[in-house]
Amino acid sequence: MAAQVSTARVFYSLSASTRSSPTFNNKGDTILPPFCRGAFVAALNSLGVRTHFVPQGEADGVCVVLADEMGGYVLGRDTDFVILSAGASDKLRGYAPLDMMEWTDSAPPEDADAPPAADFTTVAAKRPRSARSRMLPPTDAANPTLVLATYATAPLCRRLRLDAPMLPLLSSLVGNDYTPQWAGEALFPRMRPGDRIERVARVLSELRPNVSSADELVRRAVRRLWAKPFVDDAAVAELTDAVIDATIQYVLPPPDCCAQFPFCGELDAGCRTATASRATSAAPSRAPTPGGSTSGHCGEHSDAVVAYAAAQREGRLNSLASAYLHPDRVHLWSALEDPSTASCRASVAACRARLAAYTILDAAVGGLRFPPASAEMLDEQRQDQEANALLGIEAEEEQSEERPRVVTEYLRQGGGRIVARRAVLPPQGEAVDGDELENGDAANGAEANGRRNGETPECLLPLAERQRLYLHHLGADTPAILALPPRLHPLVAAVRLLLSTGGDWTRSEIEALLRGCIGSLAAWDAAKDTATDTEPESAYATANEEPEPSSPLSPRLERIMSGKSQTFDPEITPPAVELTSRATRLVAALTSALQDSQALAQALLLPPPHGSPHVWIAGAALHSLLNGQDPPPGAGWAWNRAAKNQWKRAVAATLEGYDLPSAPAETKKSRKKNKNRNKKAAEPKKGGKDNGPANRFDLLVGM
Numbered sequence: 001m002a003a004q005v006s007t008a009r010v011f012y013s014l015s016a017s018t019r020s021s022p023t024f025n026n027k028g029d030t031i032l033p034p035f036c037r038g039a040f041v042a043a044l045n046s047l048g049v050r051t052h053f054v055p056q057g058e059a060d061g062v063c064v065v066l067a068d069e070m071g072g073y074v075l076g077r078d079t080d081f082v083i084l085s086a087g088a089s090d091k092l093r094g095y096a097p098l099d100m101m102e103w104t105d106s107a108p109p110e111d112a113d114a115p116p117a118a119d120f121t122t123v124a125a126k127r128p129r130s131a132r133s134r135m136l137p138p139t140d141a142a143n144p145t146l147v148l149a150t151y152a153t154a155p156l157c158r159r160l161r162l163d164a165p166m167l168p169l170l171s172s173l174v175g176n177d178y179t180p181q182w183a184g185e186a187l188f189p190r191m192r193p194g195d196r197i198e199r200v201a202r203v204l205s206e207l208r209p210n211v212s213s214a215d216e217l218v219r220r221a222v223r224r225l226w227a228k229p230f231v232d233d234a235a236v237a238e239l240t241d242a243v244i245d246a247t248i249q250y251v252l253p254p255p256d257c258c259a260q261f262p263f264c265g266e267l268d269a270g271c272r273t274a275t276a277s278r279a280t281s282a283a284p285s286r287a288p289t290p291g292g293s294t295s296g297h298c299g300e301h302s303d304a305v306v307a308y309a310a311a312q313r314e315g316r317l318n319s320l321a322s323a324y325l326h327p328d329r330v331h332l333w334s335a336l337e338d339p340s341t342a343s344c345r346a347s348v349a350a351c352r353a354r355l356a357a358y359t360i361l362d363a364a365v366g367g368l369r370f371p372p373a374s375a376e377m378l379d380e381q382r383q384d385q386e387a388n389a390l391l392g393i394e395a396e397e398e399q400s401e402e403r404p405r406v407v408t409e410y411l412r413q414g415g416g417r418i419v420a421r422r423a424v425l426p427p428q429g430e431a432v433d434g435d436e437l438e439n440g441d442a443a444n445g446a447e448a449n450g451r452r453n454g455e456t457p458e459c460l461l462p463l464a465e466r467q468r469l470y471l472h473h474l475g476a477d478t479p480a481i482l483a484l485p486p487r488l489h490p491l492v493a494a495v496r497l498l499l500s501t502g503g504d505w506t507r508s509e510i511e512a513l514l515r516g517c518i519g520s521l522a523a524w525d526a527a528k529d530t531a532t533d534t535e536p537e538s539a540y541a542t543a544n545e546e547p548e549p550s551s552p553l554s555p556r557l558e559r560i561m562s563g564k565s566q567t568f569d570p571e572i573t574p575p576a577v578e579l580t581s582r583a584t585r586l587v588a589a590l591t592s593a594l595q596d597s598q599a600l601a602q603a604l605l606l607p608p609p610h611g612s613p614h615v616w617i618a619g620a621a622l623h624s625l626l627n628g629q630d631p632p633p634g635a636g637w638a639w640n641r642a643a644k645n646q647w648k649r650a651v652a653a654t655l656e657g658y659d660l661p662s663a664p665a666e667t668k669k670s671r672k673k674n675k676n677r678n679k680k681a682a683e684p685k686k687g688g689k690d691n692g693p694a695n696r697f698d699l700l701v702g703m
Contacts, residue, residue, distance in 0.1 A: 001331055001334060001410060001412065001418050002418060004333075004334045005334060005339050005412055005416045005418070006416075007031060008334070008336055008337060008338070008339050009339045009416060011031065011336065011584075012338050012339070012340075012581060012584075016578050016579055016580050016581070017578065019579055020576055020577065020578045020579045021576065022576055031336060033617070033619055034335065034336075034587075034591040034594075034613075034614075034617050034619075035591075035594070035613050035614035035617055036614070037318065037614075038315075038612050038613065038614035039614040041315045042612070042614065045314075046528075051315060052066060053312060053313070053315045053317075053318070055260055055263040055264070055312075055321040055322075055324075055325055060076075060078065060080055060081065060084055061084055061250075061251075061252045061253045062253060063076070063081070064081065064084045064085055064087075064088055064092065064252060065088075065252055065253060067088075067092055067093075068088040068089055068091050068092040069091070070091075071091040071092070071093065072092075072093060073093050073094055073095070073096045073148070073150060074092070074094070074095045074096065075096050075097075075098055075101075076095070076097070076098060077097060077098050077099055079095075080171065080176065080177075080250075081095040082095050082151050082152075082153060082156060082167075083167045083168055083170075083171045083250055084250055084252065085152070085153045086153045086157075086164040086165065086167045086168065086250075087164075087165075087250070087251070087252045088153075088252070093150065093152075094150035094151055094152040095150065095151045095152075096148040096149065096150045096151075097149065097151075098135065100148075100149040101135060101146065101147065101148050101149070102146075102147045103135070103136065103137040103138060103141070103144055103145070103146055103147075104141075104144075104145050104147055105138055105140075105141035105142060105143060105144065105145070106143055106145055107143045107145065153167065160197070160198075160201040160205075161201065161205050162201055162204060162205060166204055166208070168247045168250035169204065169217075169218065169221075169243070169247050170197070170200055170201060170204060171246075171247075171250070172243045172244075172246035172247045172250075173187070173200045173204075173221060173222075173225065173243060174188075174193075174196050174197055174200050175188075175196070176246055176249075178242075178245065178246035178249050179242060179243065179246045180239070180242050183239055183242065183243075186226060186227065186228075186235075186239070187222075187225045187226060187227060188225075188227070189227050199225070200221075200225065203221055203224050203225060204217075204221060207220050207221055207224070214244075215240070215244070218240050218243050218244055218247075219236065219237075219240045222236055222239050222240050222243065223236055260325065261301070261305070261309060262301070262305050262306070262308040262309030262312055262365070263308075263312050263317065263321045263324055263325060264309075264312075302364075302366070303460060304364040304365065304457040304459055304460055305364070305365050305366075307459060307460060307605055308361075308364065308365060308459070308605070311602065311605055316602055316605075316611050316612075317602050318602075319357075319595070319598050319599040319602050319611075320357065320361055320599060320602050320603060323357075323358055323361065323368065323407060323599075324361060324365065324368055324369060325369055326369070327358075327368040327369065327370055327405075327406075327407045327408070328370065328371050328406075328407075328408050329408060329410065330407060330408065330409045330410065331409075331410045332345055332409055332410065332411040332595075333595065334411070334412050335588040335589075335591040335592045335595070336584060336587075336588045336591070337412070337585065337588040337589070337592065338581070338585055338588075339412070339415065339416035340414070340415065340416075341414060341585070342413065342414045343411060343412045343413060343414075343592070344498065344501045344588075344589045344592035344593060345411050345412075345592045345595070345596060346411055346412075346413055346421070347500065347501040347502075349474075349475060349497055349500045349501065350497065350501065350592070350593070350596045351421070351423065352473070352475075353473055353474055353497070353596045353597060353599070353600050354409070354423065354596055354599055354600075355407075355423045355425075356473040356600055356603075357473075357599040357600040357602070357603040358407050358423060358425060358603075359425055359426060360457070360458050360459060360600075360603040360604060361459075361603045362405075362425055362428070363428060363457055363458070364457035364458070364459045364460075364603075367405075367428065368405070368407070368425075370405055404424055404425075405424070405425045405427075406422045406423065406424050406425070407422075407423040407425060408420055408421070408422060408423075409421045409422075409423060458604060459603065459604055459605045460605075463606075463607075466604045466605070466606055467486055467489065467606065467610075468482075469604060470489070470493070470597075470600060470601060470604055470606060470610065471489060471493055473600055474493040474494075474496070474497055474597055474600065475496065475497070475500065476489075476492065476493035476496045476497070478653070478656060478657075480652065480653035480656050481493070481496075481653045481654075483653070484646075484649060484650065484653055485646070487521070487609055488518075488646065488650055489610070490594070490597060490601065490609055490610045490613065490616070491514070491517050491518070491521075491616055491650065492514075492650055492653055492654050493597055494590060494593040494594045494597050494613075494616075495510065495513065495514065495590065495593070495654050496654055497593040497596065497597065498589045498590055498592075498593040499654075499658055501589070501593075503585075503586075503589065504661075504664055505586060505660060506660055506661050506662060506663060506664055507655065507660040507661070507662060508662065509586060509626060510651070510654065510655065510660065511651050512622075512625040512626050512628075513586060513587075513590060513622065513625075513626065514647055514650050514651055514654060515625055515639075515647050516618060516621045516622040516624075516625045516626075516631070516637065517590075517616040517617070517622070518643050518646060518647050518650065519618070519621060519631070519637040519638055519639050519643060520615060520616055520617060520618035520621060520622075520636060520637055521609065521615050521616060522637075522638040522639065522640065522643045523618065523636050523637050523638040524615045526638050577619075577620045577623045577624050577627070577632070577635075578623070578627060579623060580623070580626075580627060582626075582664070583622070583623050583626035583627060584623075586626060587617075587619070587622055587623070587626075590616075591617070594613035594616065594617075595613070597613070598611055598613050618631070618635055618636035618637045620632060620634075620635035620636070620637075621635040621636060621637035
C-alpha cells in the first residue's frame, strides 16, 4: 500500500502532459487501470477458458500444480516458474515466457510438438521491438502460427550441475522477491546476474556433499559468498534465516484445498468434477429450503456456503476473500487518489457499506476466520483475574463476555499515512446497530433483526429483496433510483456514495461521469452482441419506451448506418488523452465508491453488473468527457438514443437532493492566480499611442 501511495504522489506531482504520455508507466511503478482484473476475467470467460481463483498470496505455485496435472505449459513473465517446476513431475512441459512468444505467418514445423531440447540455451539479447504486438495474430495471415520458447528444469540442472531440489535455494541466494534487498550488495557487489548464478551454483555444488543439514548448508553458503573477508556472525545468522524463509516460498501448495472452502482455489481434482459443478452452479434466485445443505467433495455445507463457493469459482468474490481468511489484516486497495486529500474509502458512508458486507458474509458462512487469542493475551487475562480475586474485586460483565469480533482494515488517510481502522461486527444473530456503524444507519431496525434471526441468510433471499438491501445499505433506496432498470443501480448508487463523501464537484462533471459510464456499458453490450451475432441486449429498455421499428439490416450494421450512434471497434487504438488532475481525482473517487459497493454486491451474491464494476470504466472516454471533448474512436464507448434517454433518467435520480454548482469553487490558489492575471491585464502597456511614446521613434508616428 505504501508503494501505491508513493506512485500516486509522483503521478500528481507531474504535469498533465507528462503523465498522459504512453511512456509514463515505463518510468516507475506501473499504474493499472481500475478493475482490470474483472475485465480480464470477462475476456477469459468469453473465450471459454477454464479459470481458478486463488484466495491468498501469489498464484505461481497453483499455476505449476495445474499445468503439471494437465501436462501443459506455464505461461508468464516470471523466471520463478522454472524454479517452481523443480517440484513438479515429468508431466509438466516447461515454462514459456510471454515476452518471447510470437505469431508468425508460416506453417508450423514438423517437430513442433517435440519435447524441449536437452541443452539449456542462454539468451544474450532481447528480441527487437516491433510496431505490431507479437501477442496478437496477424490479421492477414494465411497460416497463423504461435511460436513459443520453452524452458524446462532438467536442462537447467545439467547446465548448473545441481540437483532439482537445490534450485529454490539457488534462487534465494541469487535474490528473489523474498530476499532482503541488502543481500545483493553484501554477497554480489557489482556482479552481473549471470555471474551471480554461476558463482552460487559452484558454491552449492562444492558444499552439498560435506553438510548434513539444510541449515548448515545455507549458513556455510552465505559465509562463503559474503564479499567482505570479515563478517559479523549476527549478520550471517540474519541473512541465513532470510534465505531459508525465501526458499520456503517455493514449496508447491498441497492438492488438498478444502480447508479454505468456499474460497479455495480448487486444487483437488475432486472439486472440479461435473457433479460438484452442477451442485454449486449459481446462487439461487429464490430462497431455498431453510436450513438446507449440500454434500460435495469438500464435505457437507449449508446452501449459503455452497452458493459462495459457486461465486468464487466464477471469480466474483475477490473483494471478500481477504476479509474471510484474514479479518485481522484487510488491506484496502487504494485507487489513484491524491495522497494530499482524504481517502473516499475512509468516509462514514463507505465504512458503513463495507461493514454491512462483512456482517452479511459472517452470518452466512458461520463466522469469519478470526485468529485465536495469543498466549500473551490469555496470560494477561489470567493475571487480571488473579489480581481481581486477590483484591476482592468482582469482574465486570464486559470481561466475562467473549472477545469482540473485529475486522481490522488498513487504508490511507490524508497525507498518505496508512492507518488501521477497526470495524466491529455485531454478535452473531444480532443486527448492526448505529454504534458499530459509527453513528450510521446501515440496518433497518426490526426488519434487519428479523432477517438475521431467521434461518435464511440475506445472500439467499429473492433477487428483488437482495437488490433492495443493496441500495438500502448504500443509502440509495430512493423512489427515483428504484424506478431505474436494476442494471443501472450499481452506477447510480456509487455516484451518490461519491457525492456523500464531499468534494466540490459540479453538475456538469457528474453528468459527464454518468454519460461516460453508461456509454461504457453500452460498448460492452455491443461487443457481446457482435460476438454472438444476436439482437442487442436491451439494457436500457423500460416499459415507458416504445421499441424502434424492426429493420431487415443486422443490428450492428443498422447502428453504423443510422448516423445517430457511436460504435465501438476493439481493433482501433485510442489516442492518448490528457489526464488532468481534477478529472483524475473524480475518476479515482468513483473507483473507490465502486470498490466498496462491489464488496456489498458480492456479499449479497448479486449477478453482474452489480459485482462487476469494470463495465462502467472506459478511461479514455471518461477523461475525454470530463475535459469537455467527445470520446475518441476505440475508447470502449458507445452511444445511442436508448442510452441517452436512460442517461437523463440516471442524472435526475442521482442528483435528487443535491444542489451542485455549475462551476468549480474558486480555491485560494486559483483566486490568487486570477487576481494576478486581472491585475496584469489592467496595467498600462509600455509603448503605443495611448500610453505615450516609448522611444524617440514613436514621436514620428503621428507626423
